[in-house]
Structure formats: structure tokens, C-alpha cells
Amino acid sequence: MxxxxxxxxIAAMAAGMMFTGCSQDGVTSQAGGTSAAASAASTASxxxxxxxxxxxLILKNLTNPMxxxxxxxxxxxxxxxxxxxxxLAPTQxxxxxxxxSEVEQSIAKGESAIxxxxxxxxxxxxxxxxxxxxxxxxxxxxxxxxxxxxxxVVTFIACDxxxxxxxxxxxxxxxxxxxxxxxxxEGKAGAQSSVDIVKGxxxxxxxxxxxxxxxxxxxxxxxxxxxxxTQNLLQAHPDVKAIFAANDEMAMGAVQAVSQAGKAxxxxxxxxxxxxxxxxxxxxGTMAVTCDKNGHDQGYEGVEAAVKVLNGESVDxxxxxxxxxxxxx
Amino acid sequence: xxxxxxxxxxxxxxxxxxxxxxxxxxxxxxxxLTADNLSNVIMQQSPxxxxxxxxxxxxxxxxxxxxxxxxxxxxSSCVAAFFIKSGNIVGGILIALLVGMLIGAVNGFLxxxxxxxxxxxxxxxxxxxxxxxxxxxxxxxxxxxxSSFCNxxxxxxxxxxxxxxxxxxLFLILLFALKKTTYGRNVYAVGCNINATELxxxxxxxxxxxxxxxxxxxxxxxxxLYIARLNAAESTIGSDFTMQMMAATLIGGTPFSGGKGxxxxxxxxxxIMTFIANGMNLNGVSSQLQEAIFGAFIILSLIIDKxxxxxxxxx
Numbered sequence: 001m002x003x004x005x006x007x008x009x010i011a012a013m014a015a016g017m018m019f020t021g022c023s024q025d026g027v028t029s030q031a032g033g034t035s036a037a038a039s040a041a042s043t044a045s046x047x048x049x050x051x052x053x054x055x056x057l058i059l060k061n062l063t064n065p066m067x068x069x070x071x072x073x074x075x076x077x078x079x080x081x082x083x084x085x086x087x088l089a090p091t092q093x094x095x096x097x098x099x100x101s102e103v104e105q106s107i108a109k110g111e112s113a114i115x116x117x118x119x120x121x122x123x124x125x126x127x128x129x130x131x132x133x134x135x136x137x138x139x140x141x142x143x144x145x146x147x148x149x150x151x152x153v154v155t156f157i158a159c160d161x162x163x164x165x166x167x168x169x170x171x172x173x174x175x176x177x178x179x180x181x182x183x184x185x186e187g188k189a190g191a192q193s194s195v196d197i198v199k200g201x202x203x204x205x206x207x208x209x210x211x212x213x214x215x216x217x218x219x220x221x222x223x224x225x226x227x228x229x230t231q232n233l234l235q236a237h238p239d240v241k242a243i244f245a246a247n248d249e250m251a252m253g254a255v256q257a258v259s260q261a262g263k264a265x266x267x268x269x270x271x272x273x274x275x276x277x278x279x280x281x282x283x284x285g286t287m288a289v290t291c292d293k294n295g296h297d298q299g300y301e302g303v304e305a306a307v308k309v310l311n312g313e314s315v316d317x318x319x320x321x322x323x324x325x326x327x328x329x
Numbered sequence: 330x331x332x333x334x335x336x337x338x339x340x341x342x343x344x345x346x347x348x349x350x351x352x353x354x355x356x357x358x359x360x361x362l363t364a365d366n367l368s369n370v371i372m373q374q375s376p377x378x379x380x381x382x383x384x385x386x387x388x389x390x391x392x393x394x395x396x397x398x399x400x401x402x403x404x405s406s407c408v409a410a411f412f413i414k415s416g417n418i419v420g421g422i423l424i425a426l427l428v429g430m431l432i433g434a435v436n437g438f439l440x441x442x443x444x445x446x447x448x449x450x451x452x453x454x455x456x457x458x459x460x461x462x463x464x465x466x467x468x469x470x471x472x473x474x475x476s477s478f479c480n481x482x483x484x485x486x487x488x489x490x491x492x493x494x495x496x497x498x499l500f501l502i503l504l505f506a507l508k509k510t511t512y513g514r515n516v517y518a519v520g521c522n523i524n525a526t527e528l529x530x531x532x533x534x535x536x537x538x539x540x541x542x543x544x545x546x547x548x549x550x551x552x553x554l555y556i557a558r559l560n561a562a563e564s565t566i567g568s569d570f571t572m573q574m575m576a577a578t579l580i581g582g583t584p585f586s587g588g589k590g591x592x593x594x595x596x597x598x599x600x601i602m603t604f605i606a607n608g609m610n611l612n613g614v615s616s617q618l619q620e621a622i623f624g625a626f627i628i629l630s631l632i633i634d635k636x637x638x639x640x641x642x643x644x
Contacts, residue, residue, distance in 0.1 A: 062463065062468050063463055063466075063468055063564050063565050064468065064565075065468055065469055065470070067468065068467065068468035068469065091456075093565070093568075186616055189616040189617050189619075189620070190617070215610075215613050216613075217610055217613065217616060218616030218619065220569070222565070222569075223559050223561065223563065223566075224555060224558075224559055224566060225569075227558070227559060228373075228374050228606070229610055231369050231373060231374065232366075232369070232606070232607050232610035232611060233610055233611075235360045235361075235363065235365060235366040235369060235607075235611060236358075236359065236360040236610070236611040236613075237360075238360075249563075252472075252559075252561065253559065256558070256559055256560060260373075260483060275470075276469075276472075277470065277472040277473065277561060280472075280473065
């Protein structure tokens, strides 16, 4: 009897602590997850009372520096706004199926808003429609959700890959003096972001009659694969003037292959993402250009938009995050 | 006599396929039959796949499988990268081998002592280890090693690349162990009939345990060479190696049934894979088609193997 009483007391105390904890700073709602259902319920009611917002950010993966930057920006915004942020990403990078179930989980959990970076524009539509049906606002970041069939997103925060790719390809073309042959290293076959970036590159190179795309091959976003593919392609096209890679990882693989072939700095190499090592390579002159897609701001603006929507403020249908080219100073 | 010829054709079918591929590419593809391209394939691209594929082959020989080689390679190389980046190359190499060996030992322990199925053990281990690498690296990477470390992979002795020398050395050691020692005979025996081997007084647990430890060491060695070659260590490396290793083993002609085949066949499998990839790049085969072609090739070589073995036994 005594024991039951003390257990009940402790539980009540824990619940009380949750209460105060939440209303004060609100970062700790997950911390009490181990205690009984009673305290969980009290957390929820506390959240409702203090207007606590639970936002889930869903990314393509957490292994690429780009998405880590998005997460960091989102966390900063969440800290500033006092939002409970949950960050999810598929264990299999860019898995549409996993992203769908992560959206479903967030709906079931009763999240206030979802900030979504879809791996697949059209594949994610069923999940977005479910969120629409549950009246949970979806903030779309980076890669556009296909809204042609009626799925609704509150806003699209774009640094869209196509535009970023256009600017990189344009810069590369001018560095090539608008002539010479170029190799394109594609991302994973069928991946949306790869399709967009490669299209941006091709559309740019097409404008110049002097530039010829001699090969366009996949290297799966992967550094070691890119090194192998570049080594092979340099055999078939030894006089190539430039290499356009759909991300910095592959660009760095190309840099390794080119320098091993003794052509370091002689072949212009372009990438996207502005990863630390790519920037260093640009500074060193082994790489020509990369593009800072400003992942930090994408994440930050995503969470900010979610907060605005939940506060009943209006947001623009599309917002653009500033991207910038990174070239040698 | 006729039996002997057919037996030879069956035995060397992979070699014939390899020669046919080389012949075909030499006749049709511009830029294939140059000293530069051939040395690129043989000295730069095949060696790393060979090292890890030998590990896969060893486990398959014992009727097991090691699906954790790819993530083992990632963890051991990433841990090593911290040391190497701070200038401690020898320490990095030793720690990589230690990590690789430990993961292999855990695999071996779970398989022999806890009696778990190799497929499930190593599949799960793959996920656990990959998760640890992700946590360790947190989406960032370590790059810019000293040139003395990078030279381990980029350098050469005379005309022969270090990569080729190291992989051939490992190949010859393992080949000797498998073909000329009691240990090697036991490995094959375990794959053929583990109960009979056990009854004949061989400690089969030790044999199997050792195989997974060797796998771990090979993964770590390949991991070190990879980061030296790429001048960067990252958590995602090796995610798609498992399929490549299995393909090289299967194309080479080591069946999943165990006890047959060997690393000398896997060497051919590796060369076939690398030459096909090289040929597809040179010919500009579209990315959508490349995977399908690889898949078709595995099936084709398995069928040839099957027909060959049927022919040989029916005579």
C-alpha cells in the first residue's frame, strides 16, 4: 500500500515537473517519454495550453552535408521560436517509401506542421494528401511537391536545383570561353534532383554552339564511383575541357581522377552544394566552381514559415532562398 | 579425352567470357585498347573490388555470407581517418585493422557460438555498423590527408601501381592458404559438409570464426586504400559494395551452395565486372541501362555455369 502511494506521488511530481518545464522553455517535452501515460497526457495538454508547436522536418537523408545544413538552420529557427522540432530522414537515403511512412507517423502523432523535403516530387503526393486531409499544414522546402493533382502545400521555399544548376553551368560555360567538350556526371538514375540538375546543365550548354556534351554518365552521387567513371571517360575523351558534376561529392571524385591523370587544374570541374572540401578545392584551383545552395536558410525559413502559418499569418506561395556561386577569389 | 576438353571448357568458362568481352570491346570501342585504359582498369579500378570480393568469396565458400563488409569498410576507414588526419598514419592503419577485425570477430562469435544464421547476423551487423558510422561522422567528412598517406594508394613501384601490388599480395597469401594448407582444405570441407568435417575432428567453429575475422581485416585494408585513393573518408562509402562483391563472386563461379569455387575465380569475376563498367562508360551507355546490363550478366554467367556443370557431370 505504502509502495503504491509513493509510486503515485513520484508520478504526480514528475507530471508536475513536466508541466512547469514545458511552460518555461518548452524544449523538454520529449525528455519525459519514459514515464507513464498520465504524464504524457499532461505534456500534451500543457502543449495545447501554452500554444506549443510541434513541427516535424523530413529530409532526404542525414548523411549528405547539404541536409545537415538544412537541419542546423531548422534547429536554430526552432530554438528562436520555441518550437518542438523533430527531424526525420529515411534510413535508406532518398527512399520515397520511408518518407511516406514518416509523414504518416507525423500525422498520427498529431504534429502541428510538417516541413518536407521530398525525395520524389510525385511519389510523395499521397502522403501530402493525407496531411491535407488531417488539416496539417505542409511546408515544402527545396524539391517541389507535385501539386498538379490537388495536393496542397502552404508554401514552397525554393532553392530549386534547376535554377542553381543553370547558374553553375552558365559560369562554367563562361570559364570555358563558350567552347570545348564537357562531361556530365549525373546523380542516381531516376532521382528527381539529378534529373533537374542535369536538365539545367544541358539547357545551358545547348545555348552555346561551341560547347559539346560528349558524355553524360551516372556516378550515383558517389565520390568513389565518380572517380572510376571519370577515369574511364577520360580514356574515351582525353581532350575534354570541363566536367560538370551534379553534386560536390562527385566533383571531388572527378578532381581525384583528373589529378591522378596529371591534369590537375587543366580540366575545369564544377559541382553543386559548396561542401567544405569542394570550397577548399576551388581555392586551390583544382576545381572551378561550386554553388552554395544555402541549406541553412532553407531549413531556417522552413520552420519560420511553419510558425507563421500556425500563428495564422499569411505566407507567400513561393519563397526563394538566396544561392551564391563559389569561385576562386 | 572429350570429357577432358569439355571439363576444361567448363572450368575456364569465366576466362573465356572475359576474353570475349575484351575482344569485343577492343574491336568496337574507341579508346579501349590503349595502354592507358588497360592499366586504368587493371591497376586502378580492379584491385579494391578484388580485395573485398575475396572476403565475400571466403564466407560463401563456407556456405555463409558476409553482408557487413561494406559498412565495416566505412567504419574502420572513418575511425582511422581521425588518426591519419592528425598525422598518425601508423596508428590509423593499426586502429582500422583492429576495428575491422573486431567487427569480424563479433560476426564470427554470433555465428559460431550464438548459432545465428550468417545472412541475418551480417545483415543486421551491416545496419548496426552503418548506423555507428553515421553517428560518428554526423554527415560531415574528413578530407585532406598528407601526401605520404595518399601515396599508399596513388603511388607505384616501377610501372605497377601500389594498389595492384597490395591486392595481388593479399590474393597470393589467401590463395596459398586455401589451396596448399590444411586450413584451406578445412574451409572447403566446412562448406561441403559441416557435419562430416566436424566428425572428422576439425574444429569447424574455429574455421568459420577465422573466416569472418579475415573478412573484417580485408574490409579494413580496402577501407584504408579507399580513403587514401579518394583523399577523403565519409560515412556513406561502400553502401553499394555488397552487391558488387556478390556479383563478382557469382560471375566468377563460386556458388552459394558452398565448398566450390574460390578466389582465383573471383579474380576473373572482378575483371569481368570492371571491364564491363569500363566498356559501358566508354560507349556512353545510359545510366538507366547500366544496372540492367549488370543484372543480365550475372544471370547469363550463372546459366553458362549451370549448363557447363551439367554437361561435365552427364558425360
